[in-house]
Amino acid sequence: GAGVSQSPSNKVTEKGKDVELRCDPISGHTALYWYRQSLGQGLEFLIYFQGNSAPDKSGLPSDRFSAERTGGSVSTLTIQRTQQEDSAVYLCASSLVLGRNQPQHFGDGTRLSIL
Amino acid sequence: DQQVKQNSPSLSVQEGRISILNCDYTNSMFDYFLWYKKYPAEGPTFLISISSIKDKNEDGRFTVFLNKSAKHLSLHIVPSQPGDSAVYFCAAGKTSYDKVIFGPGTSLSVIP
DSSP: OSEEEEEEEEEEEEETOOOOEEEOTTTTOOEEEEEEOOOTOOOEEEEETTTBSSSSSSSSSSSSSEEEEEEESEEEEEEOOOOOOOOOOEEEEEEEESSHHHHHHHOOEEEEEEE | OOOOOOSSEEEEEEEEEEEEEEEEOTTTTEEEEEEEOOOOOOOOEEEEEETTOOEEEETTTEEEEEEETTTEEEEEEESSSSSGGGEEEEEEEEETTTEEEEOEEEEEEEOO
């Protein structure tokens, strides 16, 4: 497709379950980013990929969060043993290359609700 | 510690008038700045950017002004239209650092 695609668009799950969120970046975009937006909050940076590599994982909120990217394309963000504070909209973005003056193109997000 | 601040959570403007959205930052190392617009249930979309070597960048109805000494930038929308009603995020980055830091956003309502 033409834009960044995220799935699922909505996910409701019980506390303690694992969830996997998927991001399909724009074809040819080498840089990929994950953010989360909690209710009434701005965009919180989580992690970025340059190709398949994530040089800095310090933005991930806890060790229950992990992300991977394969083939320089699709990325998955996995949250293990979900907690209620994980409820948020998780946004993925991609850009042609990493670096300055590269606008990021965002997907519409996955709204995650933990019961 | 919030490095990018948007102190007005919301703003209402009459259609046809100017909308001014403000953004302040604390890190003097930031050297480029971007504005994104977000409608409900959609991801943010890029609007306009400015490099620290400039103090103004204009694109149609949108102009971004940068005051480096005050660590302040603003987005002007003239004339404002009802379709401009959205949340506007200010973002800042630095050349040597790959993260872009987003502000908390300002919700703009343009009243017909």
